[in-house]
Amino acid sequence: MVLSKEEREALERKIRMKMRERLKGNANNSGLPWISQQPESKQDSSEQQSSEISPKIEELKNEVEKLRKENEELRKESEELKKRVAEAEAEAESKNSEKLSQILELLKKGTTTDESLLTELNVLRERLEEYERDKNFLMQQVETLSITLKNLTDSLKNIKEEETKKEEEKEEETKKEQKVKKKRWWIWR
Incomplete structure (x- = not known):
């Protein structure tokens, strides 16, 4: 019971x-x-x-x-x-894998007679096209991001170079001023 x-x-x-x-x-x-x-x-x-x-x-x-x-x-x-x-579940998984292998074989051959397989094949083709479009879009995004990154690194390098030039100029000016002051000091004596 x-x-x-x-x-x-x-x-x-x-x-x-x-x-x-x-x-x-x-x-x-x-x-x-x-x-x-x-x-x-x-x-x-x-x-x-x-x-x-x-x-x-x-x-x-x-x-x-x-x-x-x-x-x-x-x-x-x-x-x-x-x-x-x-x-x-194992049986269902094996059946699904069998169907996928059949579809792949049909894709390789390019022809089939079973309508259900044809519809599944069309669905898979549509998904593949969507993935390709997404991939292309993402590749374009990667390219634009890489270009902007390159531009930013170049501008950063330019800014750093300008800063180093300004610092060097300031150092040179301070050295000149010190030299000028020294000469004047000697002159006063």
């Missing part, structure tokens, strides 16, 4: 509720077998209750064991289903 997940959960809830009710009944009746200080009549009633409870506990244990077995069976079934799904 295979139970669905909801049925299994409902059965487990039912078992838990029964166990709680029985435990509450035992606590309310104070029919606990380990209390030996009770009078004879209470001990008899507690023995009677424990004798009534023990078969019920056994039934519950049996139900739990059945549920465990069913759970194990469900696990095995789920593992088998997972294996089947994996096999089906």
Whole structure:
């Protein structure tokens, strides 16, 4: 017997509720077998209750064991289903690869008679054309970017050269000024 997940959960809830009710009944009746200080009549009633409870506990244990077995069976079934799904996916993948190889062969030959293969071939050709257009566009973008990069590097070099020239001119001017000052100093003396 295979139970669905909801049925299994409902059965487990039912078992838990029964166990709680029985435990509450035992606590309310104070029919606990380990209390030996009770009078004879209470001990008899507690023995009677424990004798009534023990078969019920056994039934519950049996139900739990059945549920465990069913759970194990469900696990095995789920593992088998997972294996089947994996096999089906592998088959689908192999079929797809076979179709692709057929299409490639037809592309090499350039002719075919199967209409579905022709439509797939046309779709693949359209995709190839789109990829070519995208590739060409991207190549143009790369070319323009490389040209702008080259222009920027050239302008950067020019700017650096101008800065170095300006610095050299400033250094030369400062040297000339120092020389001029030195001459004047000698002149004043």
